[in-house]
Amino acid sequence: MKLQRKWLAVPGLIALAATAAMLSAYAGASSSERNSPAQPVAFPHPQHAAGALKMNCVYCHFSANKSPDPGMPAVGTCMGCHTVIATDKPEIKKLAAFWNAKQPVPWVRIHKLPEYVHFPHMRHVNGGVSCQTCHGDVQNMKQVSQASSLNMGWCINCHVGRSNPPLKARYDCATCHY
């Protein structure tokens, strides 16, 4: 009897660990929140999206309102202005070097959902969710960092209508999961 009880403890502990891992994932303990890697070109969002320019996010992220993919601006979009503006700045020189070498800028990805989740940007943008709701005040970030956990509990929070202002969306599994 004593021997059997000892062995029961192993699956019991494993089950406990699995439950803890799932709970922590749901709550956001394992997310890459506040992840802020250095980028190959130190693109300053405040310079463009705040201050005097106040460019709309969709100017560069051109498909956020019409595609699941928000769209990364082509290097050509940057060079549209930067062939004449601030060409002496060191970061613009880096950008121009990419352009002249006909190489795209290898931006480091920060926001990433797991492969088993689909997140259509256009549904959210067109549904009245501002970019900042999920991405934080990017227009004030010198270096972009992940503002939210992007975990399931965090998503569900809005989908059940606990956002401000309250928006409601379907939250059955197949809404987000394949």
Next chain:
Amino acid sequence: MSVEETVGVKRRDFLKVVGAAGATTAMIGCSSEKVEKLIPYLVSPDETVPGVSTYYATTCRECSAACGVIAETRDGRTIKLEGNPAHPLNRGALCARGQSALQGLYNPDRYRGPMIRRNGRLEEVTWDEALKLFVQKLGELGGSAQNAAFVNRHESGSLPLFLNEWLAGMGIPASLSIDPNADHAAIAANRQAYGVAWPRYDFSAARLIISVGADFLDGWGASVAHQLDFADARAKLTGAPRMVYVGARRSLTGLNADQWINARPGSELSIVHMLGGVNAVTPEQAAQQSGVDVATLTALKREFDSARPAMLLAGGASPSGMELCLAAYNVNSASGAIGTTIKPAEAINSFEGIDPPSHLRVLAARMQAGAVPMLMVRGVDPVYSMGKSLGFAAAMAKVPFKVSFSAIPDETTAMCDLVLPDNHALESWGDAEPVRGTLSLQQPAMDPVFNTRSTADVLIAAVRATPATATRYPLPDYRSWLLARFPGGASTFAAALPRGVTAGTTPVPTTRTLPAPLVMPPAAATAGD
């Protein structure tokens, strides 16, 4: 030491295992994610939204039939083909072979770029080098150009016209239009009997369909059109036709038949003769030849005699292919099927202009005699498809300079001196005329995967590279050539492009005059086999 302690897990061991497992889980499961890159475009292509598909109406070139397809392209890559509902031939359907065109498009064996044979091996070169050699060899032809040959994959539309015009400008005879998969016996018989290569088979009009070896639902002629018409016929609530399949192999058509009669290969002609009462062939005689019992054949004959309108199809591999097809024509003619169930007036145009295999045999004989100074091959593989006994490979080896426009390595290209790989059909401009009076347009659904060029563009570039002939083609590419000649001009073309089909016609290729064979080919050159 108690027994329990020796048998059970020791406390320390247990902790070690749990600790190691936990550490591994932490290492794998909770490490910061792999650093991913977001690679933007250098310059964003027009009309492209990442993650959203664009649909292009174009033409399938997997067989001669030229069905219409809608190609779905996402992020610059074609990912799915479907039939074009506006197309008169396939009406939104697409066969397995058409579906698999993408496998050819992304085939990893495709040539990456042009190649020249040096020291016995094909070496990758630039297009400039390859074109230079091509132009040089064309220039060296001089008066012997009239003995050079161009073997092309059969297709309807403007390309054969363009090609023959180009060849005429070079002094080279018109191209051979080859389709190794066509039922040449049936086409030759149709041409003799109806004056068209492929009549329309109106299955809905028939009460009884008998197919003798003609696998019309799977690869015999314009299968997709046949399948749709047959499905319509069988869906009729009253008067749907009965179908009997006679043949040794239970093909897809045999599987869909109400009755499959397993006749011995080679006995097809006797059964057709029996049905028509030709040569006084009785069911007993046909039964003896075919190995089918007399009662079955007697019943078949009785059924055929009483069912009107009826349709008798014959074809497929048979030693007496053309004779069989003509015999079937005579039976159909006597039973009043011509014009009621078999409609030459609504012919499928795609198969017009296919050269019979005998023309390739004539070419092989001329090559064998050393009379051909240059051979150009595009889209077909005669060394493989002609059969070894005809000696195409040995004959081809006697040609001093051989050019291939093939996109993938094959037996013919393996013997060539210069490879100028063609674009895939989904990367090319063009048109086809599947039904007389309807043009099916072909447009690129994506940029070329590899460093390939459309053959028509290469031919134009070769002419423009020579100052003496440069004025012959003032337009830079085949697309411009096509638009300039298109009925209604570029605006009509642009307006028709989203739909993929438009009214219009291309002139029928004239019957070619072949140079006389220097040596008679080994096998008798009948048009039928």
